[in-house]
Amino acid sequence: xxxxxxxxxxxxxxxxxxxxxxxxxxxxxxxxxxxxxxxxxxxxxxxxxxxxxxxxxxxxxxxxxxxxxxxxxxxxxx
Numbered sequence: 002x003x004x005x006x007x008x009x010x011x012x013x014x015x016x017x018x019x020x021x022x023x024x025x026x027x028x029x030x031x032x033x034x035x036x037x038x039x040x041x042x043x044x045x046x047x048x049x050x051x052x053x054x055x056x057x058x059x060x061x062x063x064x065x066x067x068x069x070x071x072x073x074x075x076x077x078x079x
Contacts (some may be wrong), residue, residue, distance in 0.1 A: 052058035
């Protein structure tokens with residue numbers, strides 16, 4: 002028997018769910034998704050700029066990312 006777990010939403014999630022009542026078409030949903038995507042892209046860009054300005058990120062580190070191969074090892078459970 003599986004147990005049913007309740008999902009507890011945080012304040013931001015509840016606000017987004019409430020705003021979804023205003024989405025009336027696939028086009029509106031697409032626009033909203035683009036706006037949210039743009040927001041997070043800006044946040045990432047600002048963080049990259051901050052890391053670059055403080056010297057944590059530089060050309061050598063970025064070049065190292067080109068050769069980075071991090072993969073999750075999977076086992077067959079044996």
